[in-house]
Amino acid sequence: MPTMDAFNADAFTLTSLTAAIQQVPYQPGRIEQLGWFGTRSINTLSTFVEVQDNVLSLVDVSPRGAPPQAMEHSTRTVVPFGVPHLVVNDLLMADEITGVRAFGSESEVETLARVVAQRMAPMRSSLEYTIESHRLDAIMGNYRTVGGTKSSLFTAMGVSQQEQAMVLGTDGTAVRTKILELLEKVEDGLGGLGFTGVRVLCGKTFWSKLVEHPKVKEVYLNYSAAAELRRDPRLEFDFGGVIWERYRGTSQVKVPDAQAYAVPEGVQDLFQTAFAPADYVDTAGTLGQRLYATQWPTEGNKGIKMEAQSNPLSICTRPRAVIKCTTN
Numbered sequence: 001m002p003t004m005d006a007f008n009a010d011a012f013t014l015t016s017l018t019a020a021i022q023q024v025p026y027q028p029g030r031i032e033q034l035g036w037f038g039t040r041s042i043n044t045l046s047t048f049v050e051v052q053d054n055v056l057s058l059v060d061v062s063p064r065g066a067p068p069q070a071m072e073h074s075t076r077t078v079v080p081f082g083v084p085h086l087v088v089n090d091l092l093m094a095d096e097i098t099g100v101r102a103f104g105s106e107s108e109v110e111t112l113a114r115v116v117a118q119r120m121a122p123m124r125s126s127l128e129y130t131i132e133s134h135r136l137d138a139i140m141g142n143y144r145t146v147g148g149t150k151s152s153l154f155t156a157m158g159v160s161q162q163e164q165a166m167v168l169g170t171d172g173t174a175v176r177t178k179i180l181e182l183l184e185k186v187e188d189g190l191g192g193l194g195f196t197g198v199r200v201l202c203g204k205t206f207w208s209k210l211v212e213h214p215k216v217k218e219v220y221l222n223y224s225a226a227a228e229l230r231r232d233p234r235l236e237f238d239f240g241g242v243i244w245e246r247y248r249g250t251s252q253v254k255v256p257d258a259q260a261y262a263v264p265e266g267v268q269d270l271f272q273t274a275f276a277p278a279d280y281v282d283t284a285g286t287l288g289q290r291l292y293a294t295q296w297p298t299e300g301n302k303g304i305k306m307e308a309q310s311n312p313l314s315i316c317t318r319p320r321a322v323i324k325c326t327t328n
Contacts, residue, residue, distance in 0.1 A: 014280060014282050014283075014292070014293075014294040017116070017120070017293040017294055017295060017306075018289065018291065018292050018293050018294070029128065029129070029131075029132030029135075029253075030132075030201075030247060030248065031132055031135045031136060031139070032128070032131075032132060032135075034199070036135075036139075036263065036265075036270065036271045037135055037138075037271040037272060037273045037314065038268075038269055038271065038272050038273070039272070039273050039274075039275060039290070040272065040273075040274050040275070041274075041275050041287035041288045041289065042083075042274050042275070042276050042277075042287065042288055043276075043277060043285055043286060043287050043288070044083075044276060045082065045083055045276055045311075046080055046081060046082045046083060046276075047080075047081055047083065047274055047276075047313060048078045048079065048080055048081070049078070049079050049080075049081050049156070049315065050077070050078050050079075051077040051078075051079060051156065051157050051158075052077075053191075055317055055318055079156060081143070081313060081315075082145060082146035082313075083146070083274065083276040083311050083312070083313045084134070084144045084145070084146055084148060084311065084312065084313065085146070085279070085309065085311050086127055086130050086131075086309055086310045086311065086312070087307060087308070087309040088123045088126050088127065088307070088308055088309070089123075089305060089306060089307040089308075090119050090123060090305075090306045090307075091298070091303055091304070091305055091306070092115065092116070092119060092303055092304045092306060093302060093303040094301075094302050094303055096115075097112065097115060116295070116306065119306055120293055120306065120308060123293070123306070123308040124291060124308060127291060127308060127309070127310045129253065130310075131273070131310060131312055131314070132253060133252070133253040134273075134312060134314045135271070135273065135314045136247075136249075136253060136254075136255070137150055137314070138153070138271060138314040138315050138316045139201070139261055139263060139271070139316060139322055140255075140261055140322075140324070141153050141154055141161055141316065141319045141322065141324075143156075143313065143314065143315050144313075144314070153315060153316060153319045154319055154320075157319065159319075159320055160320075161319070161320070161324055162185045162188070162189055162320055162323050162324070163323065163324045163325070163326065164178065164181060164182045164185060164262070164323050164324070164325045164326070165178075165325075165326050165328055166178050166182075166206075166210070166260075166325055166326065166327060166328075167327075167328065168206070168209040168210055168213050168327045168328075169209065169327060169328060171213070171214050173213070173215065174215070175213060175215045175216055175239075175240065176215070176240045179239070179240035179241070179242055180240075182198075182242070182262055182323055182325065183198065183241070183242070185323050186198055186262060186264050186321055186323055188320075189264075189318060189320035189321030189322070189323070190264060190267065190318060190321045193267055193318075194266070194267075195264035195265060195266050195267050196265050196266030197241075197242075197243065197264075197265045197266065198241075198242045198243070198262050198263065198264055198265065199242070199243040199244075199245065199262075199263050199265055200242055200243065200244045200245070200260050200261065200262045200263070200325065201245060201247040201255050201260060201261050201263065202244060202245065202246050202247060202255060202260040202325075203247065203254065203255040203256050203257040203258060203259050203260060204246065204257050205257040205258045205327065206255075206257070206258055206259055206260045206325070206326075206327050207235075207244075207246040207260075209327050210244060210260075216239055219237065219239050220237050220239070223237035223238070224237070235248070242262070244260075258326060258327045258328075259324060259325065259326055259327075260324075260325040260326075261322055261323070261324060261325065262322065262323040262325055263322050264321055264322075267318070267321070269317055270316065270317055270318055270321065271314070271315070271316050271317070272314070272315055272317060273312050273313065273314040274288070274312070274313045275288035275289060275290055275310070275311060275312055276288040276311035276312075276313070277289075277311065278292040278309050278311065279309075280292070280294065288311055290310060290312075291308060291309070291310050292308065292309050292310070293306070293307065293308045293309075294306075294307055295307070
């Protein structure tokens with residue numbers, strides 16, 4: 001019968017649990033699937049974001065814990081950003097594993113590892129869900145502060161967001177002309193940088209008005225029929241040289257219903273996520289990982305406290321290049 005001492009085995013160290021939570025199968029969010037965000041590891045709890053010529057870039061802060069100061073040199077500004085701390089936990093009581101039997105060739109450690117993995121899976125899902133939320137915020141021109149609130153990247157840079165009214169409520173709207181205006185704004189936001197294409201993430205109301213618009217409907221229906229033949233369930237189609245898709249969100253993580261965001265693809269470092277280290281003695285001064293997991297006994301050794309965390313800062317380095325589209 002498994003005992004609580006089994007948790008002292010190597011399988012339950014910070015390193016082993018962190019490796020295990022990284023390997024738990026999960027379904028990534030759409031933004032993760034698109035691969036827009038480059039990742040980097042930092043060894044501090046905060047980072048400098050350098051603003052120069054309306055472009056943001058991450059600059060590591062060192063030493064850890066030193067108070068960051070904003071500096072200005074002509075058109076260049078260096079602003080401190082704290083890295084948000086995401087943490088979830090669970091409690092596994094001794095009584096919950098007292099009756100667990102090891103089957104076949106499984107040892108106590110292997111059996112307990114399965115129980116821990118079952119508890120870790122939803123913890124990882126919660127963290128990944130939150131990372132997806134922060135990245136969607138960055139696409140829409142915001143970032144998350146240490147306190148978890150949204151703050152504007154446009155305010156930090158002293159620039160305004162570019163918008164494109166698509167006028168989808170009017171049947172006679174020349175939608176292709178509106179798309180041309182949209183592409184010109186993307187080009188303006190990127191300056192001299194090139195891009196391979198534009199993908200627009202749409203809220204549900206924007207999407208329905210787009211696909212039902214008389215100038216768009218036939219193209220969408222043809223794409224839908226072809227997708228059905230390919231058994232491709234993705235809700236996306238090409239119109240006017242732009243890929244349009246409905247962002248399948250939730251009540252908490254979504255593109256606002258009547259909005260859409262046009263994102264240029266193929267632009268290096270347009271989006272970045274910096275991962276800071278966890279707040280454990282073992283990880284102090286090390287480069288941050290995407291996810292961490294650990295465990296320790298409760299008082300009286302009656303249970304095991306499990307914890308998973310991530311410390312991500314997600315930003316868009318050229319927020320003016322992402323165009324906010326509206327139905328009106």
